[in-house]
Amino acid sequence: MRRPTASTYHPPAVTANGPPFRLLPRLDEENEFFWTSGAQGVLRFLKCQDCRRFIHPPSPICPICLGDDLAPEAVSGRGEVTSFTVNYQQWVPDSEPYVIGWVTIAEQDDVRLTTNLVDVEIDDVAVGMPVEVVFEHHEDVYLPLFRPVGQ
Numbered sequence: 001m002r003r004p005t006a007s008t009y010h011p012p013a014v015t016a017n018g019p020p021f022r023l024l025p026r027l028d029e030e031n032e033f034f035w036t037s038g039a040q041g042v043l044r045f046l047k048c049q050d051c052r053r054f055i056h057p058p059s060p061i062c063p064i065c066l067g068d069d070l071a072p073e074a075v076s077g078r079g080e081v082t083s084f085t086v087n088y089q090q091w092v093p094d095s096e097p098y099v100i101g102w103v104t105i106a107e108q109d110d111v112r113l114t115t116n117l118v119d120v121e122i123d124d125v126a127v128g129m130p131v132e133v134v135f136e137h138h139e140d141v142y143l144p145l146f147r148p149v150g151q
């Protein structure tokens with residue numbers, strides 16, 4: 001059988017729902033608010049109380065103004081896909097392909113999350129696609145994943 005070439009290979013339509021297993025982040029004093037915010041159904045980022053910029057990943061000092069008065073604040077959970085890739089490698093036998101996305105939050109265009117895009121047909125994912133957060137709960141952690149707006 002002839003091997004399909006990259007330009008002609010069309011994978012079967014499947015709905016992406018994230019990898020078959022998760023490596024969970026280790027919670028510490030600095031990042032715990034971020035990974036547990038989903039318990040309240042909201043996404044939070046550290047916000048500098050001096051220059052009012054969101055900061056991610058969490059840091060003890062604002063990289064913009066060097067202020068240290070930082071506090072978690074909720075965002076809308078909306079954003080857009082800035083870049084993405086599809087994982088077809090079956091790290092676990094018979095697992096489905098899934099989408100790794102880079103999502104820029106609506107509130108600030110230099111705050112981006114590396115995440116999974118879920119509840120979407122892989123062929124429908126596009127750069128610029130509006131997405132919203134959905135949380136996947138594992139133990140103490142609520143992983144922020146994103147799905148197309150209005151699913």
Ligand SMILES: [Zn+2]
Nearest residue numbers: 048051062065
């Ligand atoms: Zn600042």
